[in-house]
Amino acid sequence: NPTARAQAAILAGAGPENRKEEAPTYPAKVPPARPVLTEEKNVLLTGATGFFGAHLLKELLARPGVRVICLVRGGDKKRLEDTLSWYFGAGWIAGVRSRIQTADGDLALPRLGMEEKQWKALAEEIDGIYHSAADVRHYAADAGEFLTTNVTGTETMIGLALQADAMLHYISTASISGDFLVGEPEKTAVFTEADFYIGQNWEDNIYIRSKFLAEAEVYRAMEEKGLHARVYRLGRITGRCTDQVFQRNPENNAAFLLMRAVRCAGAITESMARLPVDLTPVDWCASAVLALGKSRRTAFHLLNPLPPSMKEVALAMVPGLLIVPDSSYGPLLLARMTDANRDILAPLLDYHNRTGAGESRIRVDCTVTLEAFKEEGFTWA
Template sequence: MHSSPTTPAPYSTFPGTEGLSTFNAGLSAASPNAFDGRNILLTGATGLIGGELLKAIIERYNPNAIYTLARGRHNATPESRVVTRLAHCTKSIPESLQVIEGELTTANCGLNPQVYKTICDTTEVILHCAADTSFLDGAGVLEANIESVRNILEMAKQCAKMPLFVYVSTAANVGQVQSRTICESDDAETEHHNEYTQSKGMAEALVRASGLPYLILRPSIVLSAGITDQTFAKSILWCAPLFTLFNALPMNADSRIDVIPVSYVTDSIIELLNQPSLEHDCYYISAGAHNCTLAGEVVRLVKEFYAIDCPKALVHPDKWTGADYKQYVKNSDQRKAFFALRYYFPFINMDVAYSNERLKQQLKDRMPALPPLSSYLAPLLQQIPVSLSLAEAARP
């Protein structure tokens, strides 16, 4: 399906079959990998995936330049935010790192003409990790994520060296599917659980229509395993401590949840980019059909961590009734928590795995190891007291 760069349309199919055999072939004259000696533009460096990817690149490689586009916040400059994000980097921050203040939703990504020109003259690879990841509808997420991709694609098109555009999308952009293992070539649904996943699908359509060489990577649910940072820990897991407030919840204990640690994502991205050629232009980065965690197991681990036998029962959502709600959701904390959990129940109960067969076939013995959730959940829950979860649940 073709969609014009000015009018993104919801896509209905994932082409996903064209290879990228020319990417590293074109670059390999200068370097045996995708990073040493390269000029790289990375967005989202203050975030979970972008920050870990930047850290991994700095620790393992010596790019010629890494431009990171970042925003200031309150009194913190973009530079200090990126430096703080790199706090636990095992290597000192290299001269090649250039933090550039930018706002992706504005024209020219908010860059001054001179900086814009420098980036366009030199950039060879764009790693676009930035996105508004809020699940709240009506907060401008759809518009912001589409506009951001449109602006950075426009910049990529001005680049002298026709950069590879690596778009970190999301597996959940498949929309409202139920009880399936999804492959990259499967059709997406037109209905979505929220504007965020819809925006990622629509932005993918823009990337595909751009005429640039691109690589679309779709992580499943990414947890900040191994990182001590409350903001990242709570960003997805804030809902977990709330489970313990209830005697029963509308959850399918057998529903598969495709959850992965962030290091698995960054290692997969690096390994894919280091391949001499790629079979496909789109890959799930996921636990896959055989390594998903069941919802019942997640609840068991949460109960074990808090040493509390709540929830005692998981009621299949098809069987959850108004009477159950009245029985189990009584006090104000429970009402507040249940209201917030409603955003997450569709994802918890969708029973979907994203196949990682394509990734395995591509990476073979370079496929990163996937640790089980039980090996990294407790240190993350440690960072999220129930009071914080309740405060998070009360946010609009």
């Protein structure tokens, strides 16, 4: 609720402004998956200029005979190649350039801004869609623009997948699990791959809200229109496990923003120290998506089943880390909140407010995903 009007409504006890549909309209469970019937040789990829999307493109091109059409605003192939060159080197691009094509499209526009003839031609050409593009800012003033990109854009990709009779691989986030149950905030719960809406607090953060609503549209299309889809709920994406290369624009990475804030504060609370912190290497995660594409399940949780604690992670970055009582953390943050580092500390303040004085009440389980890895012969490094 980033506007003065919305905040005034909350302080007056009126609740969040512009509340969407009532919670009971969302499915509690993920629909069953339909079997994979075709090989994906001509694939459409959105978000290829992003950190995860670029690595997903590399994994797709590691498959023999696969050709990838990358949706890029303005059809800017140079921008795409600059990004790929930064992550993988010019030599790699030279070897795969003939199998990469760009298509001009904008997720905020109907039919991606394409003429009907172009739209139909694209639908006839592709047999798989990997939709990883999203506005990933966790703090945004313009909620309408944000939801248009992440929700309406996903609806457009659903429509294209249905017209093409293609599998939609939707890249979501494990954060849709929420931190607590709205009706019973003290109750603990487990969020599995089969779960979708369990009463969690999905509306508090604009990014999580948009991914929840987009995922809901995927499930509606599966149940009502026969969409073939797989959903991959990603954890906090971090640098490559092979060489530690990190995101080109780290200011757009949630893990980076949180850890930078912890380093700036130099302190965490006693209860925060116990919280698990998922850190998922980008290259491993991209490989996992491709490994699970033909699985008989619908949704997967791509994160660390045994995550380190916030204390372990914070100590690796801040050797002189202070662990303070929860009651004194507010004054400490306030003292650190100077003009120079106010924006840096904002993600930590949000994290502290969301987790409160205790651990997250909802645990994200990935047992089913680990079973799927075994079935597909994919090892957890």
